[in-house]
Amino acid sequence: MSLVKLTCPIKKAFHAKRxxxxxxxxxxxxxxxxxxxxxxxxxxxxxxEVAARAGVSKGTLFLYFPSKEDLFKAVVRExxxxxxxxxxxxxxxxxxxxAEMISxxxxxxxxxxxxxxxxxxxxLMLSEAGNFPDIAAFYRQEVVEPGQLLIRRILQRxxxxxxxxxxxxDYAVFSIISxxxxxxxxxxxxxxxxxxxxxxxPEKYIAxxxxxxxxxxxxxxxxxxxxxxxxxx
Amino acid sequence: MSLVKLTCPIKKAFHAKRxxxxxxxxxxxxxxxxxxxxxxxxxxxxxxEVAARAGVSKGTLFLYFPSKEDLFKAVVRExxxxxxxxxxxxxxxxxxxxAEMISxxxxxxxxxxxxxxxxxxxxLMLSEAGNFPDIAAFYRQEVVEPGQLLIRRILQRxxxxxxxxxxxxDYAVFSIISxxxxxxxxxxxxxxxxxxxxxxxPEKYIAxxxxxxxxxxxxxxxxxxxxxxxxxx
Amino acid sequence: MSLVKLTCPIKKAFHAKRxxxxxxxxxxxxxxxxxxxxxxxxxxxxxxEVAARAGVSKGTLFLYFPSKEDLFKAVVRExxxxxxxxxxxxxxxxxxxxAEMISxxxxxxxxxxxxxxxxxxxxLMLSEAGNFPDIAAFYRQEVVEPGQLLIRRILQRxxxxxxxxxxxxDYAVFSIISxxxxxxxxxxxxxxxxxxxxxxxPEKYIAxxxxxxxxxxxxxxxxxxxxxxxxxx
Amino acid sequence: MSLVKLTCPIKKAFHAKRxxxxxxxxxxxxxxxxxxxxxxxxxxxxxxEVAARAGVSKGTLFLYFPSKEDLFKAVVRExxxxxxxxxxxxxxxxxxxxAEMISxxxxxxxxxxxxxxxxxxxxLMLSEAGNFPDIAAFYRQEVVEPGQLLIRRILQRxxxxxxxxxxxxDYAVFSIISxxxxxxxxxxxxxxxxxxxxxxxPEKYIAxxxxxxxxxxxxxxxxxxxxxxxxxx
DNA sequence: GATGAATGAGGATTCATTCAT
DNA sequence: CATGAATGAATCCTCATTCAT
Numbered sequence: 001m002s003l004v005k006l007t008c009p010i011k012k013a014f015h016a017k018r019x020x021x022x023x024x025x026x027x028x029x030x031x032x033x034x035x036x037x038x039x040x041x042x043x044x045x046x047x048x049e050v051a052a053r054a055g056v057s058k059g060t061l062f063l064y065f066p067s068k069e070d071l072f073k074a075v076v077r078e079x080x081x082x083x084x085x086x087x088x089x090x091x092x093x094x095x096x097x098x099a100e101m102i103s104x105x106x107x108x109x110x111x112x113x114x115x116x117x118x119x120x121x122x123x124l125m126l127s128e129a130g131n132f133p134d135i136a137a138f139y140r141q142e143v144v145e146p147g148q149l150l151i152r153r154i155l156q157r158x159x160x161x162x163x164x165x166x167x168x169x170d171y172a173v174f175s176i177i178s179x180x181x182x183x184x185x186x187x188x189x190x191x192x193x194x195x196x197x198x199x200x201x202p203e204k205y206i207a208x209x210x211x212x213x214x215x216x217x218x219x220x221x222x223x224x225x226x227x228x229x230x231x232x233x
Numbered sequence: 234m235s236l237v238k239l240t241c242p243i244k245k246a247f248h249a250k251r252x253x254x255x256x257x258x259x260x261x262x263x264x265x266x267x268x269x270x271x272x273x274x275x276x277x278x279x280x281x282e283v284a285a286r287a288g289v290s291k292g293t294l295f296l297y298f299p300s301k302e303d304l305f306k307a308v309v310r311e312x313x314x315x316x317x318x319x320x321x322x323x324x325x326x327x328x329x330x331x332a333e334m335i336s337x338x339x340x341x342x343x344x345x346x347x348x349x350x351x352x353x354x355x356x357l358m359l360s361e362a363g364n365f366p367d368i369a370a371f372y373r374q375e376v377v378e379p380g381q382l383l384i385r386r387i388l389q390r391x392x393x394x395x396x397x398x399x400x401x402x403d404y405a406v407f408s409i410i411s412x413x414x415x416x417x418x419x420x421x422x423x424x425x426x427x428x429x430x431x432x433x434x435p436e437k438y439i440a441x442x443x444x445x446x447x448x449x450x451x452x453x454x455x456x457x458x459x460x461x462x463x464x465x466x
Numbered sequence: 467m468s469l470v471k472l473t474c475p476i477k478k479a480f481h482a483k484r485x486x487x488x489x490x491x492x493x494x495x496x497x498x499x500x501x502x503x504x505x506x507x508x509x510x511x512x513x514x515e516v517a518a519r520a521g522v523s524k525g526t527l528f529l530y531f532p533s534k535e536d537l538f539k540a541v542v543r544e545x546x547x548x549x550x551x552x553x554x555x556x557x558x559x560x561x562x563x564x565a566e567m568i569s570x571x572x573x574x575x576x577x578x579x580x581x582x583x584x585x586x587x588x589x590l591m592l593s594e595a596g597n598f599p600d601i602a603a604f605y606r607q608e609v610v611e612p613g614q615l616l617i618r619r620i621l622q623r624x625x626x627x628x629x630x631x632x633x634x635x636d637y638a639v640f641s642i643i644s645x646x647x648x649x650x651x652x653x654x655x656x657x658x659x660x661x662x663x664x665x666x667x668p669e670k671y672i673a674x675x676x677x678x679x680x681x682x683x684x685x686x687x688x689x690x691x692x693x694x695x696x697x698x699x
Numbered sequence: 700m701s702l703v704k705l706t707c708p709i710k711k712a713f714h715a716k717r718x719x720x721x722x723x724x725x726x727x728x729x730x731x732x733x734x735x736x737x738x739x740x741x742x743x744x745x746x747x748e749v750a751a752r753a754g755v756s757k758g759t760l761f762l763y764f765p766s767k768e769d770l771f772k773a774v775v776r777e778x779x780x781x782x783x784x785x786x787x788x789x790x791x792x793x794x795x796x797x798a799e800m801i802s803x804x805x806x807x808x809x810x811x812x813x814x815x816x817x818x819x820x821x822x823l824m825l826s827e828a829g830n831f832p833d834i835a836a837f838y839r840q841e842v843v844e845p846g847q848l849l850i851r852r853i854l855q856r857x858x859x860x861x862x863x864x865x866x867x868x869d870y871a872v873f874s875i876i877s878x879x880x881x882x883x884x885x886x887x888x889x890x891x892x893x894x895x896x897x898x899x900x901p902e903k904y905i906a907x908x909x910x911x912x913x914x915x916x917x918x919x920x921x922x923x924x925x926x927x928x929x930x931x932x
Numbered sequence: 933g934a935t936g937a938a939t940g941a942g943g944a945t946t947c948a949t950t951c952a953t
Numbered sequence: 954c955a956t957g958a959a960t961g962a963a964t965c966c967t968c969a970t971t972c973a974t
Contacts, residue, residue: 039363043276047969057935059971068969125425126418127360130272136424148428165448170431171441178415178442181426182407185359185414191369192358193414195381198403208404209411215398216449258958280944290960295945505829509742513948523956525950534948591891592884593826596738602890614894631914636897637907644881644908647892648873651825651880657835658824659880661847664869674870675877681864682915724937746965756939761966 026064026074028054031117033075038120038188042072042128073135076125079118080139084146091153098158099214102176105154106206109180115202119184126185151176155217164217172217179209259297259307261287264350266308271353271421275305275361306368309358312351313372317379324386331391332447335409338387339439342413348435352417359418384409388450397450405450412442492530492540494520497583499541504586504654508538508594539601542591545584546605550612557619564624565680568642571620572672575646581668585650592651617642621683630683638683645675725763725773727753730816732774737819737887741771741827772834775824778817779838783845790852797857798913801875804853805905808879814901818883825884850875854916863916871916878908 032053036045047068051061065071087108094101113119121139129136151173158164183205186193194200265286269278280301284294298304320341327334346352354372362369384406391397416438419426427433498519502511513534517527531537553574560567579585587605595602617639624630649671652659660666731752735744746767750760764770786807793800812818820838828835850872857863882904885892893899 041274041276041360041364043274044364046967058969059935060933062970063933122425123359126356126422127274129422129425131274131277133424136422140424140429144424144426145428145430167445168437168441171433171438172445174412174415174438175442175445178411179407181415181418182411189359189362189369191366191373191377192355192362193377195378196373197378200404204401205404205407208401209408212400212405212408212449213445214449215451216445216447218448279942291944292946292960293958296958299945301944507740507742507826507830509740510830512946524948525956525958526954528949529954532949588891589825592822592888593740595888595891597740597743599890602888606890606895610890610892611894611896633911634903634907637899637904638911640878640881640904641908641911644877645873647881647884648877655825655828655835657832657839657843658821658828659843661844662839663844666870670867671870671873674867675874678866678871678874678915679911680915682911682913745963757965758939758967759937762937765966767965 025054025056025060029056029061029064029071030075030078033071034079034117034120034124037072037075038117038124042068042124042131047071069132072128072132076121076135076139079121080142081113081118083112084150087150088146091150091157098154098161098163099218101154101157102214102217103210105151106176106180106210110183110202110206114180114184114187120188122181122184123188148173148177158217163219165219167217175213175216179206179213258287258289258293262289262294262297262304263308263311266304267312267350267353267357270305270308271350271357275301275357275364280304302365305361305365309354309368309372312354313375314346314351316345317383320383321379324383324390331387331394331396332451334387334390335447335450336443338384339409339413339443343416343435343439347413347417347420353421355414355417356421381406381410391450396452398452400450408446408449412439412446491520491522491526495522495527495530495537496541496544499537500545500583500586500590503538503541504583504590508534508590508597513537535598538594538598542587542601542605545587546608547579547584549578550616553616554612557616557623564620564627564629565684567620567623568680568683569676571617572642572646572676576649576668576672580646580650580653586654588647588650589654614639614643624683629685631685633683641679641682645672645679724753724755724759728755728760728763728770729774729777732770733778733816733819733823736771736774737816737823741767741823741830746770768831771827771831775820775834775838778820779841780812780817782811783849786849787845790849790856797853797860797862798917800853800856801913801916802909804850805875805879805909809882809901809905813879813883813886819887821880821883822887847872847876857916862918864918866916874912874915878905878912 029050033045033050036050036053039045047061048058050071051058054061061071065074087105090104091101094104096104121143125136125139129139152169155164155167155169155172155176159166159169182193183200183202186200190196262283266278266283269283269286272278280294281291283304284291287294294304298307320338323337324334327337329337354376358369358372362372385402388397388400388402388405388409392399392402415426416433416435419433423429495516499511499516502516502519505511513527514524516537517524520527527537531540553571556570557567560570562570587609591602591605595605618635621630621633621635621638621642625632625635648659649666649668652666656662728749732744732749735749735752738744746760747757749770750757753760760770764773786804789803790800793803795803820842824835824838828838851868854863854866854868854871854875858865858868881892882899882901885899889895
């Protein structure tokens with residue numbers, strides 16, 4: 001504050017652009033780094049490229065991040081969804097049906113995470129978990145655990161309310177989770193996930209998955225006896 | 234001529250060890266490379282490490298694979314499932330219900346691919362597709378396309394036979410595919426996929442997924458009207 | 467010898483080809499090595515290539531030459547002209563004019579050395595003298611010195627006989643030597659020596675050089691009719 | 700704007716040293732590389748050695764030259780005589796005798812090329828022409844062709860003016876060229892070219908060669924008094 | 933703070949040499 | 954003797970990191 005007073009207006013104006021940039025430097029670097037790490041992986045990404053994409057020099061990057069590894073960790077931390085507190089509250093206050101809740105959940109997840117750049121973090125962690133055990137553990141704790149738990153609570157609530165069938169919830173959660181993960185991965189590594197013969201519309205994809213899942217978890221159905229046989233190996 | 238007679242069994246045995254080794258070298262190297270590439274990614278894996286794990290020296294690796302990149306491509310090619318011809322035949326001759334068929338499909342996939350080391354290829358392609366567009370295209374063509382197509386044919390048959398509901402099959406296939414992919418990824422990057430609070434048994438996981446999916450795709454159910462509402466964004 | 471008696475005739479016939487080859491192996495290797503060393507230089511030549519060109523395996527080469535460097539030295543030694551004794555005798559007995567002698571000298575040199583593969587040694591020594599001081603010293607002593615000396619003696623004789631002008635013979639020798647060296651070099655590195663616009667015929671080249679040199683060295687430059695005779699091979 | 704005023708001389712001096720170094724780096728590297736390539740050949744020269752001789756680290760070399768091969772090509776290009784335009788002009792304007800012209804030519808060549816480091820390029824091309832066909836072609840086109848052509852024009856003029864005898868000029872040029880080439884080669888690979896019994900003084904060597912050549916090429920080989928004058932530098 | 937020239941440890945690749953067969 | 958698979962020292966080249974300006 002006092003500094004502001006000392007810097008004469010002219011000088012202030014002069015430095016305005018630079019200062020605004022300065023403050024946003026780390027953010028620009030993180031964004032560039034996220035893009036490149038997701039695209040090429042940690043090892044195959046050169047810091048110079050990150051710097052170039054952020055419009056600064058190599059040296060500047062090291063001004064903000066002491067090492068490439070620190071940059072990587074910052075990227076993960078920065079993009080880790082901190083939505084769970086909010087989502088848990090939403091869950092706690094939710095009055096609708098389980099179907100509504102599950103649907104809301106998948107759609108929100110897509111809208112808030114999947115559709116954003118942050119979705120790349122999933123692919124990144126998948127690739128680099130082995131190389132960065134500590135950051136992987138952090139990710140699991142901050143994202144995987146809460147996510148899995150939230151879904152589980154939703155399903156539990158559904159069971160308790162008699163809306164959902166009796167299922168082994170530890171496994172059932174993945175009926176919700178896996179389609180969303182696939183969607184995120186397909187976004188960043190299409191060739192490894194989906195045929196290029198058909199185009200994927202995320203909204204329709206989610207709707208389609210929901211239809212099947214919700215149907216499949218719902219209470220009523222009765223006559224599917226044939227199923228049980230095959231599940232035994 | 235007489236020489237032929239002279240080559241006594243002992244001499245044959247002489248060459249045996251070395252030759253057997255020679256023939257198995259590429260395989261040993263490919264196996265070691267698969268492990269390491271899957272674990273650490275292409276760039277972070279050192280060829281010397283691959284060689285060491287295969288029990289040979291750095292130079293030997295280059296005797297069989299002209300470059301690290303060629304090694305990578307060989308690893309992918311080697312581990313790409315050539316099961317589709319067989320699976321398509323199985324499908325063509327199949328007499329059972331769709332539920333049986335889908336169940337068979339998931340279980341077979343897991344048993345033949347997911348549970349083997351080849352499952353690592355999925356993770357590998359996810360990570361490296363961007364860095365190896367040509368091999369990614371090859372993978373898509375040899376694995377992704379046929380897999381997606383096979384599932385689609387199974388679902389189509391189910392629809393035609395009146396066993397499965399009317400669904401957009403281009404999307405429905407992912408209800409089968411995504412749980413299996415998640416299972417394969419979880420196997421190689423657990424931290425990025427699943428909570429460590431609960432242990433995952435693949436058989437139970439698949440059974441659990443099947444139960445929901447088959448339920449969800451089956452014809453009969455009726456009273457799930459609430460669903461449709463929510464699918465709208 | 468005794469071995470020969472023990473080997474029955476049949477076996478002998480059987481081994482005949484192989485044995486003949488065996489004896490010529492070193493020669494074949496030396497020839498292949500000369501070619502390649504001259505073409506690409508010592509360092510850029512791979513022993514495997516030498517072996518392959520000689521039709522044997524890499525290991526066999528090391529059976530005859532303990533190291534690449536030894537092979538190199540053998541190549542040089544093998545191809546070093548041992549003509550000087552003979553040539554000195556020819557000189558001692560020579561009865562003709564200096565012009566005839568010089569002409570004979572250049573033509574012989576070309577015919578016996580320049581036109582053969584051994585000519586490559588000059589280029590080889592030029593390139594590798596710095597890397598192999600000992601072999602270079604050997605070459606200088608065995609080839610350069612005697613050659614220079616022989617020419618000098620020829621010129622001295624000419625001076626003494628009043629056929630050649632009074633010249634500083636230490637330098638005059640190079641009027642004979644340099645054109646021949648150029649011819650040898652041009653043979654192995656055309657691009658570095660001569661335009662490709664005009665084709666060089668060695669015989670004409672030498673005749674042409676002789677004409678100028680002899681003229682230039684002659685006492686009363688008039689009666690040099692003898693020249694033309696010698697230039698014809 | 701005001702900034703311009705602010706850049707005080709001190710700041711300018713600030714960058715001076717490093718910038719001057721930066722600008723001179725390629726030159727220093729090229730010089731070191733020329734030395735070493737000429738001395739040891741391309742393959743036997745280690746880039747680290749070049750860097751060390753230029754007083755920088757290995758990495759710095761690659762900052763200026765993308766590869767060892769590019770360094771080599773740059774060395775050749777850098778040292779290729781661009782004197783021919785000037786020399787051709789000199790020739791066009793020349794008023795003196797052919798003897799004077801030839802004498803000037805050899806002496807200039809020596810002074811401007813032979814006596815400098817650039818003379819090493821001849822040896823380098825001789826050794827590496829086979830390994831670098833494209834740069835050899837470039838060298839032939841930029842040096843060999845123009846040189847040979849210039850000499851030819853000089854001789855043609857001499858013939859036309861009745862000063863030189865009727866000779867096959869395609870071959871006669873080498874009477875001028877070969878002594879100079881020998882001199883250049885002797886400078887860099889003495890052991891391969893000249894006896895160490897006698898010391899060679901380039902000036903005397905050229906004078907000596909000129910004496911013979913000019914004599915040898917002259918029309919009525921009697922009145923060549925002019926020669927002696929020119930041989931003096 | 934920002935820059936980019938310089939560094940040098942690290943990793944891919946080559947190839948002379950060895951040696952079991 | 955002959956082979957060629959195996960080796961690992963040597964070398965080119967990359968790129969994260971430093972630091973003078």
